[in-house]
Amino acid sequence: MTTSTLSRKTETRRPPTDSPARRTLRGRRRRERWWAVLFLGPQLAALLTFTLVPLGFALVLAFMKWDGLGEKSWVGFANFRDQLGDPTFRGAVGHTLLLGVITVPVGLVLALLIAMALNNVRGKTIYRVVYFLPVVTSSVAVAVIWQMLLASGDLGMLNNTVHDWFGITLPDWLNDPDWVMVAIAAVTIWSSLGLNVVIFLAGLQSIPAHLGEVARIDGAGPVRVFRHITLPLLSPTIFFSFVVAVISSFQAFDQIYVLVDPVANDGARTIVxxxxxxxxxxxxxxASSAAALLLTLMTIVVTLAQFGMQKRFVHYES
Structure with a gap:
């Protein structure tokens, strides 16, 4: 039987376009599309109204001068030139990068060590809840508590306790420009530690246990097992947490705003x-939209650089 004959027979077996089966199929697909519109419509409308439209407006506004009430005037790239030439903005960029340099590696290393310590203990669920509590706690409440701990004078619980017990005078954490970013980094690490611990615990539990057992039978010690088995298999989880932590450090605002006054203490000023x-x-x-756009561009560049380097450090199972 030739191919043309077979195709003609197949075509003759197909129901005609106006057959009841075809009409039923088209009706079912039409109903599915309407149900899809019904369920996705509110989310898409909210995304368009509260995200895409404001984003587009901010992009256009970055090239204008506007005080919120008067007329808008087109200034081109003047806002960007003013921000890049402003020492205050450049200082904010430096403080933002410094916060990321401190919080990201320290936070991820601590979370990994804690996750490895909890991986083989009983009652992991309880530990997960305990470590995750700061993550679900209001950031304002966390900042107020830490403000009481790190404050100077009679209200500073940490400074007064260390001075009374050991006679050591600690820095004025929240008012000294040289130490304020260290204090902010400590609060950020503490409040986000639980999230990374839970993520690393999930990654560790996904690693097959027999791989480590085989390596130990062959004479590999804990360090070699961690370096050659645990770390490569956990590298996708570490990469995910690293990217999220960097983006979060660039967006830090609420805890800083409650802890200190970045206007009075210029060492705490970030881009946000x-x-x-x-x-x-x-x-x-x-100018505000221009600064926000510069922050967005900086975040995109750093994230793309991270994704560009992942082939050298991240191991994905085939």
Whole structure:
């Protein structure tokens, strides 16, 4: 039987376009599309209204000068030049990068060590809850508690306790420009530690136990097992946590705003606070949008660099 004959027979077996089966199929697909629109419509409308439209407006506003009430005037790239030439903005960029340099590696290493310690103990669920509590606690409440601990004078619980017990005078954590970012980094690490611990615990439990047992039978010690088995198999989880931690450090604002006054203590000023001050205190919405766009570009560049380097450090199972 030739191919043309077979195709003609197949075509003759197909129901005609206006057959009841075809009409039923088209009706079912039409109903499925309407159900999809019904369920996805509210989410898409909210995404368009509260995310995409404001984002587009901010992109256009970055090239304008506007105080929120008067007329808008087109200034081109002047807002970007002003921000890049402003020492305050450059200092905010440096503080933001410093916060990431401190919090990301220290937080991830601590979380990995704690996760490895908890991986083989009983009652892991209880430990997960305990370590995860700061993550679900209000960031404002966390900042207020740490403000009481790190404050100077009679209210500083940490400084007063260390001075009374050991006679050591600690720095003025929240007012000294040289130490304020260290204090903010400590609070950030503490509040986000539980999330990374839970993520690393899940990654460790996904590693087959027999791989480590075989390596130990062959004479490999704990260090070699960790270096050649645990770390490569956990590298996708570490990479995910690393990317998320970097982006979160770039967006730090609420705890800093409650802990210290970045206006009075310039050492605590980050890019997000620069955006907030320009927009909601000085009412320079064009400059504020330009600073926010620069932060977005910086985040995109750093994230793309991380994804570009993942082939050298991240091991994905085939």
């Amino acid at each position: 606070f620069q955006v907030y001050e320009l927009g909601f205190k000085k009412f320079e919405f064009g």
